[in-house]
Amino acid sequence: MKILLAAGTSLAALMMAAPALAQDDVADDAAPAIEELVHAQDAAPAAAASQLPTMSFGTWGFDPESLDPAIAPGDDFFAYANRKWLAANPLPPEFARFGAFNLLREKSTADVHALVDELRATNPAPGTQARRIVDAYEGFLDTAAIEAAGLAPAQPHLDRIAQATTLDALAALWGEAGYPSPVSAGVTIDQKQPDTYAVYVGTGGLGLPDRQYYLDTSDKGRAIQQQYRDYLAFLLGEARYADPRAAAEAVYALEDRIAREIDWDRAVRRNRDLTYNALAPAELTAMAGNFPLARMLEQVGLAGAPKFVVPLVPPSAEEARALGLTQTQLAQIGRGTPGMFALLSEMPVATLQAWTIARFLSANAAVLPARFDEAQFALYGKTLQGTPEQRPRWKRAIDEVEGLVGEQLGEAYAARYFPAANKAAMQDLVANLRRALALSLDEIDWMSPATKREAAAKLDAFTPKIGYRDDFETYDGLTIAAGSPLANRLASARWSLADNVTKLGQPIDRSEWFMLPQTVNAYYNSTMNEIVFPAAILQPPFFNMTADPAVNYGAIGGVIGHEIGHGFDDQGSKSDGTGMLRNWWSDADRGAFDARGNALVEQYNAYCPLDDGKTCVNGRLTLGENIGDLGGLSLAYRAYRLSLNGAEAPVIDGLTGDQRFFLAWAQVWRSAQREGSARQRLLTDPHSPEEFRVNGVVRNMDAWYRAFNVTPDHALYLPPEKRITIW
Numbered sequence: 001m002k003i004l005l006a007a008g009t010s011l012a013a014l015m016m017a018a019p020a021l022a023q024d025d026v027a028d029d030a031a032p033a034i035e036e037l038v039h040a041q042d043a044a045p046a047a048a049a050s051q052l053p054t055m056s057f058g059t060w061g062f063d064p065e066s067l068d069p070a071i072a073p074g075d076d077f078f079a080y081a082n083r084k085w086l087a088a089n090p091l092p093p094e095f096a097r098f099g100a101f102n103l104l105r106e107k108s109t110a111d112v113h114a115l116v117d118e119l120r121a122t123n124p125a126p127g128t129q130a131r132r133i134v135d136a137y138e139g140f141l142d143t144a145a146i147e148a149a150g151l152a153p154a155q156p157h158l159d160r161i162a163q164a165t166t167l168d169a170l171a172a173l174w175g176e177a178g179y180p181s182p183v184s185a186g187v188t189i190d191q192k193q194p195d196t197y198a199v200y201v202g203t204g205g206l207g208l209p210d211r212q213y214y215l216d217t218s219d220k221g222r223a224i225q226q227q228y229r230d231y232l233a234f235l236l237g238e239a240r241y242a243d244p245r246a247a248a249e250a251v252y253a254l255e256d257r258i259a260r261e262i263d264w265d266r267a268v269r270r271n272r273d274l275t276y277n278a279l280a281p282a283e284l285t286a287m288a289g290n291f292p293l294a295r296m297l298e299q300v301g302l303a304g305a306p307k308f309v310v311p312l313v314p315p316s317a318e319e320a321r322a323l324g325l326t327q328t329q330l331a332q333i334g335r336g337t338p339g340m341f342a343l344l345s346e347m348p349v350a351t352l353q354a355w356t357i358a359r360f361l362s363a364n365a366a367v368l369p370a371r372f373d374e375a376q377f378a379l380y381g382k383t384l385q386g387t388p389e390q391r392p393r394w395k396r397a398i399d400e401v402e403g404l405v406g407e408q409l410g411e412a413y414a415a416r417y418f419p420a421a422n423k424a425a426m427q428d429l430v431a432n433l434r435r436a437l438a439l440s441l442d443e444i445d446w447m448s449p450a451t452k453r454e455a456a457a458k459l460d461a462f463t464p465k466i467g468y469r470d471d472f473e474t475y476d477g478l479t480i481a482a483g484s485p486l487a488n489r490l491a492s493a494r495w496s497l498a499d500n501v502t503k504l505g506q507p508i509d510r511s512e513w514f515m516l517p518q519t520v521n522a523y524y525n526s527t528m529n530e531i532v533f534p535a536a537i538l539q540p541p542f543f544n545m546t547a548d549p550a551v552n553y554g555a556i557g558g559v560i561g562h563e564i565g566h567g568f569d570d571q572g573s574k575s576d577g578t579g580m581l582r583n584w585w586s587d588a589d590r591g592a593f594d595a596r597g598n599a600l601v602e603q604y605n606a607y608c609p610l611d612d613g614k615t616c617v618n619g620r621l622t623l624g625e626n627i628g629d630l631g632g633l634s635l636a637y638r639a640y641r642l643s644l645n646g647a648e649a650p651v652i653d654g655l656t657g658d659q660r661f662f663l664a665w666a667q668v669w670r671s672a673q674r675e676g677s678a679r680q681r682l683l684t685d686p687h688s689p690e691e692f693r694v695n696g697v698v699r700n701m702d703a704w705y706r707a708f709n710v711t712p713d714h715a716l717y718l719p720p721e722k723r724i725t726i727w
Contacts, residue, residue: 554668
């Protein structure tokens with residue numbers, strides 16, 4: 001699965017996280033109250049718009065007043081289109097970065113808040129779905145009650161961890177929903193048998209965003225490591241450790257070993273051929289060694305699975321040669337899951353208990369007394385991302401409700417805010433983008449006829465999902481209680497795990513979505529060969545029924561093309577039209593494709609936005625997204641030209657249709673960010689920074705050169721032979 005924005009999100013991670021997005025039990029007598037939300041007047045809270053930037057879209061979808069005539073488009077197209085707006089709209093203090101996506105996220109949050117407030121005004125009856133929504137929201141907002149309760153709601157869970165004095169007992173606890181674990185197991189679609197579900201077993205364990213934070217020996221890196229140690233000591237002190245500093249040092253030492261010995265580099269982890277390792281139960285048991293994995297799987301409810309897929313298994317020398325892994329790549333592969341089993345088996349149980357307690361408190365800081373919330377934000381918000389202020393509590397309360405009962409809110413959201421006409425128009429755009437790719441596949445001169453047939457079959461099999469799912473989740477059995485925000489989280493976790501486990505042995509649920517209608521994002525799912533566009537992203541600046549077609553094609557058309565392109569990026573292209581992970585390429589065709597990808601890697605490696613050119617984009621980590629951007633915008637441009645049926649678009653405000661098309665793409669990625677956020681994203685995010693999602697793409701497209709008269713005298717100019725075309 002590829003997500004347009006979400007940093008470093010794998011299919012396995014989404015499989016585990018998606019059920020927690022929202023699940024509630026809909027009682028029959030709740031239906032009228034929810035239905036009333038659809039017909040109420042649209043009213044966003046006034047606070048939603050306070051102190052936030054706005055964007056003007058002019059009369060045709062882009063405000064030409066945003067253009068900076070002092071900047072030549074060929075020198076910095078991102079700045080030409082966006083710098084004036086960015087200069088006039090400094091980052092609000094609650095954001096690590098802010099741009100077009102954030103504007104829509106704020107609108108979506110306000111829209112959902114209006115729905116929740118209307119429900120609150122009806123004082124819904126106990127036991128109804130509406131009551132559960134209100135209780136979830138008000139429970140998170142009631143900070144006075146949270147403060148008064150102190151650690152009492154968490155104490156039984158901390159006591160259970162403290163009482164798990166053997167590795168067997170702790171492994172059993174790790175198998176329960178709501179308790180953090182360095183080893184996880186869950187059910188998702190089998191990549192090599194996409195008509196069945198399989199159990200995937202993964203590892204984690206790091207409290208900092210990436211292993212590189214532990215390896216960083218710079219002054220800044222050491223300062224972050226020390227602040228994290230201090231945070232661990234704070235958490236363990238609150239848990240009444242006699243020597244919290246010593247316990248924190250032990251936890252940090254454990255995580256440091258995971259980072260140095262166990263974990264894999266993110267770019268290497270992208271290789272799907274490397275990370276598909278199917279094991280029989282006996283093989284997994286042998287791999288686990290002295291770690292009581294069977295006890296943990298029994299607790300999860302997956303002990304009887306016939307097969308397990310373990311992504312992080314180091315390859316043998318023979319496998320490494322077959323995969324063409326370089327010595328550099330091999331050096332980036334840690335001991336993985338086998339090493340994690342061995343490490344956990346040799347660690348003192350007291351250290352593992354302390355790790356679990358610290359992770360439990362940190363994960364639930366938002367529903368614990370303010371000192372926990374503030375300490376967590378001081379590290380992860382202020383220090384790591386440079387964000388001065390915490391997001392307002394009411395906005396975070398909306399996030400909380402969506403995490404518990406989001407699909408039922410999504411049903412009301414979609415009915416009110418997503419007209420049927422928008423869905424029909426999007427279906428037309430998707431059809432035009434597919435037509436454009438079909439034509440491109442026909443014309444490619446480096447792909448053999450046999451591979452072209454496979455590619456065309458995959459394109460024909462694409463399933464687009466637009467707006468919202470047809471059958472919203474009803475969350476049977478999930479109870480949300482008034483005034484119990486921590487209990488509600490844990491109840492949701494238990495419901496989600498049980499729901500996930502029941503998939504094993506069942507037919508594939510092709511109606512499932514991994515995003516809510518009110519989510520401003522999009523994704524491609526390789527095992528279902530589907531592209532998914534939630535309702536909330538289908539608004540200006542991405543999509544507007546009244547905008548100039550050039551703008552819709554350059555904006556949402558580019559996004560559609562991006563997601564289609566993920567089916568044909570360096571990793572998505574390893575699945576066929578059925579979603580099966582198999583090689584459908586000839587060796588020569590794959591070599592030609594990889595050569596283009598390698599050239600794109602080199603281009604993006606040269607973009608170095610921090611530390612006077614010393615800290616750069618990781619072109620290998622971001623390759624899939626960069627292919628998605630370049631291929632997607634190329635397809636969108638072709639679809640736009642096809643839509644003109646041979647005619648030329650009118651000139652509007654002195655701008656040609658082609659110019660408006662490219663400006664729309666630049667506007668989509670209008671964004672500024674703080675230095676800490678930029679550093680973290682360069683390490684962890686498979687997407688390139690926004691300025692390179694614009695400049696790095698357009699400089700490879702001949703049409704952009706023609707549209708803006710770009711010459712060798714301009715900074716972004718690439719000679720024609722250096723420009724990369726993939727689709």
